[in-house]
Amino acid sequence: MLYFLATTSLTLVQVGAALTTAGLLALPVGPMVGGLVDRYGAKPVLQAANLAQALGFAGYLVVGQTWQIAICAWLNSAGRAVFFSCYGVTVTALAAPGRRERWFGLLGSVRNLGYALGGLLTAVAVSFGTHGVYAAIVVVNALSYLTAFVLMRAVPNIRPEVGQDAAGGWGRVLRDLRYLSVVAHQLCFAISLFVLNIAIPVYAVDVLGLPGWTAGAVFTLNTLMVGFAQGIIVGWLGGRIRSRVLVVGHACFATGYLLFLAADRLASHALAVGVVLLGAISYTFGEVVSGPITSTVAAESAPDGLRGRYLALNQLAVSVAGAVAPAALSGLLSTGAAEIWLTLVGVSVLGATLATTLGKVVPAAQRHIGGV
Template identity: 35%
Template sequence: MTSISAERGSGVRPFLVGMFVDALGSGLYVPLTLLFIHTVTGLPMTTVGLGVTAAAVAGLAANPVAGVLIDRFDARRVLIGTYVLRALGFAAYPFVDGFGALIVVAALVAIGDRAYYPASGSYVSVLAEGARRDRLYALMSTARNVAFGLGGLLSSAAVSSGGQTGFVLIASVNAASFAVATGCLVLSGRRAPGTSPPRMPGGYRQVLADRPFIKLVGAEQAFTLTHMILPVALPVYAVTVLGAPAWLLGLLYTLNTVLVAAGQLAVRRWQRAARRTHAMALGGAVLIVSCAAYGAAIMVPAGPARAGALVAATLIFTVGELLHATPSWALAAAAAPPALRGRYLAIHQQTWAIAAVVAPAGFSALLGAAAALLWVTLGVLLAVASVVVLRLSRRLPAGAVAAPEI
């Protein structure tokens, strides 16, 4: 089995460079999504919100379509397509002048975003195997978090110094970042290494008939909903329920990003002797503790002590996120038949698309009913998911579950 350093000539290096540049550009935009679109297009914020929601719903269809394209062509070509779509979308944002145009452009970006994940996951599964695949997933996560954090810093500088011009600059730089990422893969001059597996009949019917894998996807939905705590639930909970200052959110976000970037490879090394299902379940247990810690923060006196409680809860949440991420990706990729890996990973990644649609309204409703209800609900879902994952350790392919070969 070749090492990752030896495989760089076969696509690893251009993939990682393109992915880093892509994440750097996205970091400029994601923390300011609604404000960015509102400022660049001049449309009312309510119109922007409706347009982004409609685009997110349209993005739900991107995962299954991407899965078919990956299996029919190859992951590298589909990955290039996701970069091209998003480059076109961000280049077009400054010219949007109405609701219809907004939906079209935002849908281009949403479709590219959603299709990126099964395409990149499938490409990694071809570039490396076993322990090296786990390492590459961890390296990808590390690089993306570093680039995303740098992008966020550059975004703040662009907006503070350039005003509306700064937002237009963000759109242009983000479009350019996707163009550069496209060039990285195009200039690699080859398909993913290895021979293409023969096509298998059945398509998505076969994926849906694979009951252990579908149960794994159901468990993964609980994890992905929990991963939405930081971007969706915490801003509402911390500011409106706990009365925490808004600036604390930036600190918590930065803390999470830095620790994920710094800790991913170390956690992966620590997990390398563990079954992937057991590593995921441990991550679930830690995330349950983080939900309890967030919920308990309301009992801490307001002020520095409560801010400290939120920092502690976010630290625990970050550890759970680190423990879950790499084994989850690697388990799904290894459990899929190579000829249908695109479809399998598309179904697996659909959990993120569903979470993006469900979390904003669902989390707000639970927090509105009773602050503790959100944390109890997520804790119960995680407990069930962790038990399901452990029970699947004997039903999923043994080679996918076992500790990867070092």
């Protein structure tokens, strides 16, 4: 948003409309490539996504109209959706059973540290505010995807053998009621993930009137905990039943939401800051505990020959949450603290209920963490 406002003559509404249009048009892309992943393997599809995103960011250097922004942003949004559709397939193929939670946890930590580093460097660069600096940010983004393309060349493309478990195509995926419960759980989990970026900073600064650094402190806590503690915590959880750990994760989310609500009832800003930070810690524990387990259950619940389609459907839940969350959370936030946080507590309760259901009907959710 800042880049386009600084480098084009377009208004905030025009830029927002272009980015929203791109995000909505990218929703079907993940499911569309699921069949390609099953047929050709995840690597070539992922490599195409890397090139698409490099092209999209390079295009930012020359855009000036709303439709041009929408096209380039669509390349980036679609590439991101394809990445996450291929990501679980790649990890599952390369990681041995019993080690997948650790690998999903490690890669989640690395990705979160990447977000933090990128955000820090961008914040420093934007402080200069010149056109050249904005262009440099875009160029670095484009080069990062080209670098990812080169690095991925060393990763083998493990294609599933065509067999009985590949029969049925999308019809089989959509008729798999047990996996649809996995997707429903993913939707609840994803909604909670978007709370960090959309609701918490606005609530802390604009609603509670806390100092601006409070939002930064929340992000810092989240980044450090996910970046450095996720792998350790997954190791500590070894031997525990996956579905029960997911329930604990949703309980941590709900506790965080109730703490955010409690901060609205405090007269002292200093106490409110402390309660918000405690809420952020509890919220982040929910993310740390649930993230690797959610990814592992989704990946291992899919048959080898159709894993691309299955995980594409699961990723669609994340994309839908990302498309709906900004409007839904901002609307709830505008009505009051109780409305948003109690609604999100309800989402967590639903997520915990679905996790309990997974523990009864989905074999992958019944297994022990680290078990084969």
